[in-house]
Amino acid sequence: MGIRQGGFQRKSKASDEIPSSSMADIAFLLLIFFMVTTVFQEDKDRPIDWAQAEATKKIDEKKKDILNIWVERDGSVWMNDRLFAMEEITPVIAPMYAASDRRMLISIRADREVAYLQIDQLQKQLVAAGVVRVVFATELERRMTRERR
Numbered sequence: 001m002g003i004r005q006g007g008f009q010r011k012s013k014a015s016d017e018i019p020s021s022s023m024a025d026i027a028f029l030l031l032i033f034f035m036v037t038t039v040f041q042e043d044k045d046r047p048i049d050w051a052q053a054e055a056t057k058k059i060d061e062k063k064k065d066i067l068n069i070w071v072e073r074d075g076s077v078w079m080n081d082r083l084f085a086m087e088e089i090t091p092v093i094a095p096m097y098a099a100s101d102r103r104m105l106i107s108i109r110a111d112r113e114v115a116y117l118q119i120d121q122l123q124k125q126l127v128a129a130g131v132v133r134v135v136f137a138t139e140l141e142r143r144m145t146r147e148r149r
Contacts, residue, residue: 089125
């Protein structure tokens with residue numbers, strides 16, 4: 001049999017399908033890539049003089065369920081590294097607190113020289129937002145948190 005007589009035939013034909021055998025490998029590699037390159041933003045420490053306490057209780061909450069509110073000596077209020085006016089606290093926190101199914105814990109981190117009037121106004125704003133879980137952070141709690149890390 002010669003080649004001219006058509007004795008040789010092609011056994012495989014080109015496929016119309018996209019090969020999916022390596023899709024799982026590609027998805028896994030993309031997942032690892034995004035996990036390694038993702039950077040989680042953390043609150044920057046504000047320059048405050050922490051209040052003192054003789055005892056404190058360890059907060060056993062997930063970090064995502066804790067919102068830190070910083071009150072500096074001049075009375076400025078910071079959340080998520082952004083300055084807020086006292087009147088803006090309720091409209092900002094109310095939807096966040098409701099979205100967390102009332103699990104969110106508010107940690108007030110105030111300078112020890114802040115006037116009580118400022119803290120009272122902040123508490124009234126939090127009550128108006130429906131917040132019921134509030135703690136006051138102290139120097140002892142801050143040291144315990146750093147030691148655990």
